[in-house]
Amino acid sequence: MTTPTSTPRSGATRPEENRVRTPVRRVPLRYRVPWKKIVVYTLAAFFALYLVLPFYWIFAMSFMREVDAIAVPPNWIPPHPTLDNYLSFLRPDDSQALVGGRAIRETPFALGNSMIVATATALLNLVLAVPAAYSFSRLRFTGGKLLLIGYLITRMVPSIAIIIPFYLMIRSLGLLDTYWALIMSYLTFSLPVTIWVLKDFFRAVPRELEDAARVDRCGWFRTMWSVFLPVAAPGLVAAAVFSFMTAWSEFMFALFMTSTEAAKTMPVVAANFATDMNTQFTLMAAAGVVAVVPPLILVLIFQRLIVQGMAAGSVKG
Known part of the structure; x- marks a missing residue:
């Protein structure tokens, strides 16, 4: 014995068609996070710091006293800037002879x-x-x-x-x-x-x-x-x-x-x-x-x- 199947009328709609489709919300380009640029710029910044930091350290140390240069933790900025190291080349004294x-x-x-x-x-x-x-x-x-x-x-x-x-x-x-x-x-x-x-x-x-x-x-x-x-x-x-x-x-x-x-x-x-x-x-x-x-x-x-x-x-x- 077969079960009769009802055919929808011409004006009727299927249940799946009655579902409300939620539109996909796309993030505007200006709000997207440029991860590739962030990674590239971060690596470039670290590389630049790696190259520049030794030169800065030598430059800063040249204006320090010896006790400030060997301090721990290190002094990245001279606490007591002095030109004595440069002036020593012009007028060496007996205290530096040792x-x-x-x-x-x-x-x-x-x-x-x-x-x-x-x-x-x-x-x-x-x-x-x-x-x-x-x-x-x-x-x-x-x-x-x-x-x-x-x-x-x-x-x-x-x-x-x-x-x-x-x-x-x-x-x-x-x-x-x-x-x-x-x-x-x-x-x-x-x-x-x-x-x-x-x-x-x-x-x-x-x-x-x-x-x-x-x-x-x-x-x-x-x-x-x-x-x-x-x-x-x-x-x-x-x-x-x-x-x-x-x-x-x-x-x-x-x-x-x-x-x-x-x-x-x-x-x-x-x-x-x-x-x-x-x-x-x-x-x-x-x-x-x-x-x-x-x-x-x-x-x-x-x-x-x-x-x-x-x-x-x-x-x-």
Whole structure:
């Protein structure tokens, strides 16, 4: 026996159709939480703090007394600011002779030595790199690419692996404890990079400009000065600043090659504030701040050209 099923009339509605559908409420875009941006900005803030905090700590410590610098918990702001650490470099007294006295007396000489060595390294680096970069960009000779790659391979060799041969070579030339010992060593670091950067700038110069200069009876030097160097100005500045900062901050070669205030540089003298008996943290911090000022000023002045030079040298073939 079958149960009859009732068919709804044409005007009737089904029960499920009588239910009220609740519309989905979407959160406007301006009220949504940008979690991706929050994570990115938080990581960027931590990374910036990681980079800036050591510099701030050195700067703050340079204005502290020794007892405030070693206090626990640390003083992030100098409780009793003082300029005595900086004035010590100008007028060392007998009370500082026991700890760090020699380093205090050598600091003004080391600052001048660093300036001379870094400036000479930057200038000689450009003088030697410009002809070499022109040769690699314009001339085609057997083994050119291999030689250029060989220059870059020398940058991969750790400094500690070549310091003993360099020391023996410099000693045989009688150049120990001189500016030339450091300049010759630092050129080996900066010259390959400078050649690699400048060759891309020189390669970008149209040959028509070079041919026009030759038609006007310009020699090689005049062509280089009037055509190539203006185009390569960002690369020249970037290479000069790079070689200057490399020579300014280098420590290991300066430690091996120098022994007196006649050639000691700032990194070596700053390390001498740490002795077997004690460590003058505030004086070391003041010396570090003094050592940072010249390269910082150089970078701020040529910031735009440095960025252009590094960017162009990294993307061109």
